Amino acid sequence: MTQTAAARLATGAEAAPAPAAEPVLAVEDLQTYFYTRRGLLKAVDRVSFSVGAGETLAIVGESGCGKSITALSVMRLVPSPPGRIVGGSVRLRGRDLLRLSEEEMRQIRGNEISMIFQEPMTSLNPVLTIGNQISEALILHQDVSRKAAMERAVEMLRLVRIPEPERRAREYPHQLSGGMRQRAMIAMALACNPKVLLADEPTTALDVTIQAQILELILELQQRLGTAVVLITHDLGVVAETAQRVIVMYAGRKVEEADVTSLFDEPLHPYTRGLMGSIPRLDMPETGTKGADRLQEIPGMVPPLNALPPGCAFAPRCAMATEKCQAEYPPYRELRPGHWSACWHAERLMAGGA
Amino acid sequence: MLSYIIRRFLLMIVTLFGMSVLIFLLLRLMPGNVADILFDAGGYIDPAERAQIEAELGLDQPIVVQYVNWIGSLLRGDLGYSYITERPAIEEIAPRIPVTAQLALWALVFSVVFGVPLGVISAVRQNTALDYVLRLISLSGLSMPSFWLALLIIMFTVQYFGYIPIYTATPQSVWESLAMYAIPAAAVGFRSSALIMRLTRSSMLEVLRQDYIRTARSKGASENAVNYHHALRNAVLPVVTIIGIEAAFLIGGLIVTETVFNIPGVARFLVESILWRDYPIVQNLVMFIAVVVVVVNFVVDMLYAVLDPRIKYSD
Amino acid sequence: MSYAGPQAQAVDHGAELARAGAHVQGWGGSVLYQARRHPLGALGLLIVAAFVLVALFAPFIATHDPLATNAASSLARPGGEHLLGADFMGRDMWSRIIYGARISLIVGIASTLLGCLLGVAVGLISGFWGGWVDLVTQRVNDVLQALPLLVLALVMAAALGPSLQNVIIAISIPVIPNVARVIRSNTLALREMPFVEAARAQGMSELRIAVLHVLPNTLAPVIVLATAQLGSAILTEASLSFLGLGIPEPYPSWGRMLSESAAEYVRTAPWLVIFPGLAISLVIFGTNLLGDAIRDILDPRERS
Numbered sequence: 001m002t003q004t005a006a007a008r009l010a011t012g013a014e015a016a017p018a019p020a021a022e023p024v025l026a027v028e029d030l031q032t033y034f035y036t037r038r039g040l041l042k043a044v045d046r047v048s049f050s051v052g053a054g055e056t057l058a059i060v061g062e063s064g065c066g067k068s069i070t071a072l073s074v075m076r077l078v079p080s081p082p083g084r085i086v087g088g089s090v091r092l093r094g095r096d097l098l099r100l101s102e103e104e105m106r107q108i109r110g111n112e113i114s115m116i117f118q119e120p121m122t123s124l125n126p127v128l129t130i131g132n133q134i135s136e137a138l139i140l141h142q143d144v145s146r147k148a149a150m151e152r153a154v155e156m157l158r159l160v161r162i163p164e165p166e167r168r169a170r171e172y173p174h175q176l177s178g179g180m181r182q183r184a185m186i187a188m189a190l191a192c193n194p195k196v197l198l199a200d201e202p203t204t205a206l207d208v209t210i211q212a213q214i215l216e217l218i219l220e221l222q223q224r225l226g227t228a229v230v231l232i233t234h235d236l237g238v239v240a241e242t243a244q245r246v247i248v249m250y251a252g253r254k255v256e257e258a259d260v261t262s263l264f265d266e267p268l269h270p271y272t273r274g275l276m277g278s279i280p281r282l283d284m285p286e287t288g289t290k291g292a293d294r295l296q297e298i299p300g301m302v303p304p305l306n307a308l309p310p311g312c313a314f315a316p317r318c319a320m321a322t323e324k325c326q327a328e329y330p331p332y333r334e335l336r337p338g339h340w341s342a343c344w345h346a347e348r349l350m351a352g353g354a
Numbered sequence: 355m356l357s358y359i360i361r362r363f364l365l366m367i368v369t370l371f372g373m374s375v376l377i378f379l380l381l382r383l384m385p386g387n388v389a390d391i392l393f394d395a396g397g398y399i400d401p402a403e404r405a406q407i408e409a410e411l412g413l414d415q416p417i418v419v420q421y422v423n424w425i426g427s428l429l430r431g432d433l434g435y436s437y438i439t440e441r442p443a444i445e446e447i448a449p450r451i452p453v454t455a456q457l458a459l460w461a462l463v464f465s466v467v468f469g470v471p472l473g474v475i476s477a478v479r480q481n482t483a484l485d486y487v488l489r490l491i492s493l494s495g496l497s498m499p500s501f502w503l504a505l506l507i508i509m510f511t512v513q514y515f516g517y518i519p520i521y522t523a524t525p526q527s528v529w530e531s532l533a534m535y536a537i538p539a540a541a542v543g544f545r546s547s548a549l550i551m552r553l554t555r556s557s558m559l560e561v562l563r564q565d566y567i568r569t570a571r572s573k574g575a576s577e578n579a580v581n582y583h584h585a586l587r588n589a590v591l592p593v594v595t596i597i598g599i600e601a602a603f604l605i606g607g608l609i610v611t612e613t614v615f616n617i618p619g620v621a622r623f624l625v626e627s628i629l630w631r632d633y634p635i636v637q638n639l640v641m642f643i644a645v646v647v648v649v650v651n652f653v654v655d656m657l658y659a660v661l662d663p664r665i666k667y668s669d
Numbered sequence: 670m671s672y673a674g675p676q677a678q679a680v681d682h683g684a685e686l687a688r689a690g691a692h693v694q695g696w697g698g699s700v701l702y703q704a705r706r707h708p709l710g711a712l713g714l715l716i717v718a719a720f721v722l723v724a725l726f727a728p729f730i731a732t733h734d735p736l737a738t739n740a741a742s743s744l745a746r747p748g749g750e751h752l753l754g755a756d757f758m759g760r761d762m763w764s765r766i767i768y769g770a771r772i773s774l775i776v777g778i779a780s781t782l783l784g785c786l787l788g789v790a791v792g793l794i795s796g797f798w799g800g801w802v803d804l805v806t807q808r809v810n811d812v813l814q815a816l817p818l819l820v821l822a823l824v825m826a827a828a829l830g831p832s833l834q835n836v837i838i839a840i841s842i843p844v845i846p847n848v849a850r851v852i853r854s855n856t857l858a859l860r861e862m863p864f865v866e867a868a869r870a871q872g873m874s875e876l877r878i879a880v881l882h883v884l885p886n887t888l889a890p891v892i893v894l895a896t897a898q899l900g901s902a903i904l905t906e907a908s909l910s911f912l913g914l915g916i917p918e919p920y921p922s923w924g925r926m927l928s929e930s931a932a933e934y935v936r937t938a939p940w941l942v943i944f945p946g947l948a949i950s951l952v953i954f955g956t957n958l959l960g961d962a963i964r965d966i967l968d969p970r971e972r973s
Contacts, residue, residue, distance in 0.1 A: 033682070035682075035685040035686050040682060040685075040686055075572055077571055077572060106575075106576060107574060108574070109571065109572055109573065109574035110572060110573035110575075111574055114572065117565060117569060117572075119565055122564065122565040122566065123565045123566055123568070123569045124566055124569065125569070125570065125584055125587075125588070126566070126588065126662075126663065126664055127587045127588055127591070127662070127663055128584070136570075136573060136575065136579075137573045137574065140573065140574050140575060140579075141574060171667075172663040172664070174664045174667070175667055188569075365811075368808060369811045369812055369815055372808055372811070372812040373812050373815060373816070376812055376813075377824070380825070381824075381828070383828040383829070486709075489709075490709070493954060493957050493958060493961070494950070494954060496953075496957060497900065497951075497953040497954035497957055498946075499904055499907055499908060499911070499924075499949055499950070501911050501927065502927060502946035502950065505927065505935060505942050506942070506943075506946070508935050509935045509936075509939055509942060512935060602815070602816070602817040602818070603818075605817040605819070605820060606817050606818055606819035606820070606908070609819055609820070609823070609908075609912070610908055610911060610912065613911075613912060624820070624823070625823070625912050625914075628823060628827045628914065629913060636824070636827070640816075640824055643816075643820055644815060644816055647815055647816070647817065648815050651815070
């Protein structure tokens with residue numbers, strides 16, 4: 001476990017482990033609240049999920065649905081005040097991270113759980129060299145000298161396929177392109193060969209052409225290192241290409257959960273259907289006559305978290321909504337094996353979709 | 355980086371040119387010209403003699419010619435002639451420069467030594483009792499006029515040490531010479547350190563909000579590593595430019611402090627020249643001060659460029 | 670900064686929300702809430718308000734005519750007939766300080782207002798018109814900002830001659846570039862906003878857009894700047910008067926009171942040095958506290 005990813009790959013030792021039966025990371029009933037002047041915001045409201053070694057779980061939703069706060073809660077990096085984790089558990093191989101001391105937690109961060117952030121431009125320290133920033137995690141968590149850490153940092157840069165890694169390690173973030181910076185971020189996150197990688201919209205800020213390369217890189221490294229990946233995105237197209245399981249979040253809650261094939265074959269929540277309407281499809285004829293293929297969007301806006309309706313939070317935007325939806329929050333039900341949804345009318349979707 | 359230096363240098367030249375025009379025009383605004391004032395003192399004005407004086411001073415020429423003449427003589431190092439002491443201005447100003455420079459340097463050292471660390475501590479301990487106390491101290495420092503602080507210091511030393519820390523040209527001992535500079539420097543530096551402390555604090559807080567600080571935490575860096583390895587390096591960069599702002603700020607403090615402690619420096623000389631209406635001296639002194647401030651700022655910007663890799667390695 | 674730590678056993682949602690100010694209602698409520706959140710700012714507001722009241726009601730608070738001389742009470746000690754003592758000419762210190770508040774606040778507020786007004790105009794013009802107008806005003810701002818504030822004020826005061834109005838003008842000049850710079854950058858950002866585009870599409874003139882749409886949106890930064898400048902304007906007046914280039918006689922200016930009594934009375938009549946300086950420091954301290962709180966409240970970047 002003290003071996004770095006790079007070192008392990010260099011010896012070519014293990015093959016990718018098969019997804020284990022026991023999850024590496026198990027989040028249960030996580031509740032993160034924000035106490036603000038505008039009232040109590042339940043940014044993450046009883047969210048549960050788990051992810052096994054070598055597996056990719058996608059968390060999908062529009063911005064503001066609580067997916068990033070979920071990841072920050074796992075890292076215990078929610079700024080406080082105003083944020084606060086008020087309930088639930090985050091188990092890393094059985095150990096509840098929410099009960100650790102700050103000191104113990106620090107030994108987990110960057111070592112057993114790492115995170116990649118959305119903005120490679122602002123997420124790297126502008127006055128420290130790339131090599132310095134990658135080797136920092138190694139020096140913190142592994143008993144290595146500064147020099148050895150720097151050598152491994154160069155190895156990591158080579159691993160994420162940055163050309164001329166020796167030179168790049170001595171350069172500063174602004175000297176790298178956006179795609180290269182994100183590669184450097186990935187190198188930094190994987191330096192200590194973490195068990196879990198949280199990737200918060202890792203490709204959103206990048207050019208479309210670079211996006212695919214970065215995703216491919218993450219998946220490839222995951223295969224080789226056996227990392228459990230939690231991929232946070234608003235883009236269902238990305239999900240289809242990468243994830244094995246998906247949870248869909250809306251207004252701080254989980255609204256649907258399934259393995260990726262069954263979710264795309266038969267989404268059982270109108271919100272998920274709406275999201276799917278906004279993916280460009282190559283196999284479908286263009287809908288508009290003007291050629292400007294404007295994607296179908298879900299009408300309306302996410303309700304503010306401080307003014308959630310008593311019933312289903314999606315009801316105000318939902319074409320299928322009935323009085324019951326307005327009045328009562330739907331239970332979270334397993335409608336098919338491993339496929340859960342929180343919708344009163346999920347059965348109608350099953351009938352209609354299949 | 356070369357293009358940055360060239361751009362910054364040209365900007366400095368433009369600023370200095372604008373400054374000289376502004377100062378020149380301001381001084382033309384002043385009531386009466388030198389000839390008037392010289393003769394008013396004597397109570398007698400002979401029109402012929404007056405015309406001759408004006409011609410000598412070039413006051414009868416068009417304003418543009420007067421300006422060009424002035425700049426020409428400045429560039430030759432000719433600072434003109436004091437009408438009060440009847441000596442070349444350079445002889446009046448030159449011996450005063452080291453006095454003020456020493457005072458300014460001590461004050462700067464004082465303000466950086468106290469201001470930067472206390473500002474950092476205040477930011478790192480934001481909203482704790484310590485932060486509140488430090489902020490109150492720095493706000494009091496900014497609220498107290500330096501001349502009043504200087505008077506209080508004199509009052510205190512007289513009361514308890516029976517000693518007046520007033521400037522003497524021939525200090526009797528090393529201690530006396532040190533006290534001679536240290537006390538006024540502290541009076542000026544207290545206010546400046548309060549300014550530096552405030553600016554350092556807000557610079558540090560700004561940095562602590564950045565994304566890369568969160569990245570550092572996500573790597574498992576300790577609070578100390580985050581504050582002093584990741585944040586401080588970014589926060590001190592703007593603090594370097596603060597030293598440039600300081601130059602202008604210090605001069606304000608020096609003007610009143612030199613007056614209170616009776617220190618024969620450049621700053622007090624400016625006030626005296628204004629009160630004596632020795633306008634050629636005022637004009638050249640203000641220009642001198644402006645050049646010092648602008649050049650200090652230029653040097654500070656160059657220093658910043660060397661320290662900040664974003665500028666150093668840009669094309 | 671701290672982070673959401675280990676999960677607490679029980680969280681009192683009500684108390685947490687009250688701390689965050691969730692139940693604040695109405696204008697009065699939010700003033701009270703801000704005062705509780707910024708106790709130092711509330712203190713500053715109280716200090717400034719006290720000085721304003723003193724200035725307004727000076728005739729009722731002063732015990733003597735601030736200008737009346739009286740040889741008999743020359744350098745009288747504090748207490749007895751003269752609350753804070755009397756100066757060399759026997760003028761009552763307390764009354765002079767009370768009336769001095771008028772000078773200090775009039776000069777401070779008037780020069781800040783004038784400087785802000787001109788600064789906003791310059792900033793709007795250079796931000797909205799751009800081109801060479803912008804270039805020239807920018808360079809002039811550079812020049813004005815490079816000169817030390819007190820030097821500029823000194824030269825201006827000397828050039829204009831000593832009078833109340835001229836001191837106000839002299840002090841307002843250094844304010845202009847500070848305000849203009851902020852307004853200019855705000856204007857540049859605002860002119861690209863959709864609502865300005867919309868107004869332009871409706872055929873509104875640039876001047877009308879600038880005044881009706883852009884100006885109101887720059888109000889918050891102007892208020893922040895104005896309170897920040899107020900203290901420094903009051904200090905500059907005191908410094909000018911101390912150096913003999915500020916408010917002329919017979920107005921009782923705090924700065925002048927200190928220059929009259931300076932070095933020679935330090936030993937013999939310390940009350941002449943202590944009290945006017947205390948008044949200057951206290952009023953500037955108040956405006957600084959208030960200014961900081963206003964900046965924290967209005968500047969979204971400062972919110973945590």
